[in-house]
Amino acid sequence: MKSLFKILFLSFVLVFISSCSEDEPDCLDAEVSIANTRVDPYLVSDNGVVIGTLDGNKIAEVRLTEGKHIMRAEQQSGFLLFPTIVEEEINVFGCQDMDWLF
Numbered sequence: 001m002k003s004l005f006k007i008l009f010l011s012f013v014l015v016f017i018s019s020c021s022e023d024e025p026d027c028l029d030a031e032v033s034i035a036n037t038r039v040d041p042y043l044v045s046d047n048g049v050v051i052g053t054l055d056g057n058k059i060a061e062v063r064l065t066e067g068k069h070i071m072r073a074e075q076q077s078g079f080l081l082f083p084t085i086v087e088e089e090i091n092v093f094g095c096q097d098m099d100w101l102f
Contacts, residue, residue, distance in 0.1 A: 027094030035101045040078035066094040
């Protein structure tokens with residue numbers, strides 16, 4: 001009886017282990033939609049690295065790695081004395097798409 005119990009227990013453990021080892025995608029990045037809700041173009045950067053210029057009332061999608069990101073958007077034209085600068089810290093979680101609006 002004990003050997004039957006051991007066999008059943010081992011088969012249960014093996015089935016459980018094999019079901020956990022399925023090929024699940026590593027979710028280490030996410031799609032972030034960056035939306036410029038203003039009229040003027042803005043230079044967008046992530047942690048000091050320039051992503052590009054985003055024209056007014058446009059949306060761009062970028063893939064960012066999981067973790068904290070300091071997003072910055074600096075107005076490129078249409079200002080009188082100083083450009084408007086928008087800076088915000090966002091948290092990106094793997095496989096979860098998100099939006100950043102400015």
